[in-house]
Amino acid sequence: MFLCIDIGGTNIKSCLTDTEGNCLDRMTVRTPEMYEEILEVIGSVADKIDSFDACAVAVPGTCAPETGEVLFCPNLVCLTGQNLKNDLEKSLEKPVFIENDANLAALGEYYFVEKGNIKNMIFLTIGTGLGGGAVLNGELLTSDISLFEAGHINLTPDGRQCGCGKRGCLETYASIGGIIQTYRSLSNGKEAENVNVIYNAAKAGDKVAALTFEVFGGYLGVGMASLANILVPENIKIGGGISEMSDIFLPHTLKIFSKNIYPAYKNRVSIELSTLKNTAGLSGASALCKTKLSNI
Ligand SMILES: [Zn+2]
Structure with a gap:
């Protein structure tokens, strides 16, 4: 036990x-x-x-x-x-x-869902922040310090201020806070109470809300391509609260991911939603x- x-x-x-x-x-x-x-x-x-x-x-x-x-x-x-x-x-x-x-979370999904049938896997959890973990050759990628701060890979050096003290981290765009901030800037300062409000508006046909999720999905696709270029996982799993909204952003994420991944790795990496959530x-x-x- x-x-x-x-x-x-x-x-x-x-x-x-x-x-x-x-x-x-x-x-x-x-x-x-x-x-x-x-x-x-x-x-x-x-x-x-x-x-x-x-x-x-x-x-x-x-x-x-x-x-x-x-x-x-x-x-x-x-x-x-x-x-x-x-x-x-x-x-x-x-x-x-x-x-x-x-x-x-990466280890749990690998061990109990993939059951060791693949070698390399990346897990991203998207909620308040963006966390990540990786399995490489069947083992959790870790060391004397825990590794794989996927949320803090740099997308734009002069970009948004991140909670880590740096600027332009993936997490500042691809997280709940990032979505709310994108909505605010696209709508000239309109405040959304929470991310569900933006999601529901996008589903109901609101153009700014839909564009907000397109921007989010695009940054996520670029970030995932950068990670995939290093580890070439068989799959990247997406978990966390935002994964429940995948119907509205995933098609665009897949398009941007496919456009940005290194040519030799194209079609080797699939993107899936987490099973264990x-x-x-x-x-x-x-x-x-x-x-x-x-x-x-
Ligand atoms: Zn950061």
């Missing part, structure tokens, strides 16, 4: 899985503000479980999986600089593994426990 935890900026999701990744017990708790409270939440989830063999935690930022330190967590700053692995191993008295949340991270945590324990 594995205790799988996904720490998000809003909620902490947990799930007890068997060794095949089946979820036996699921829980969602609001993310507290202090680091010690986060440890307490995870501790109390563990207390409710009879027994488990290991725990894996999906972290919403950059971490050092081997040493267990969280290095950069802009959306949940209380985690930055903390050694989450060591602190949880002390309180849970079990092996604990940590990894970036989008990387674990928002449980991919927890599934990846389960897969991480399984692969780590089998290597001990």
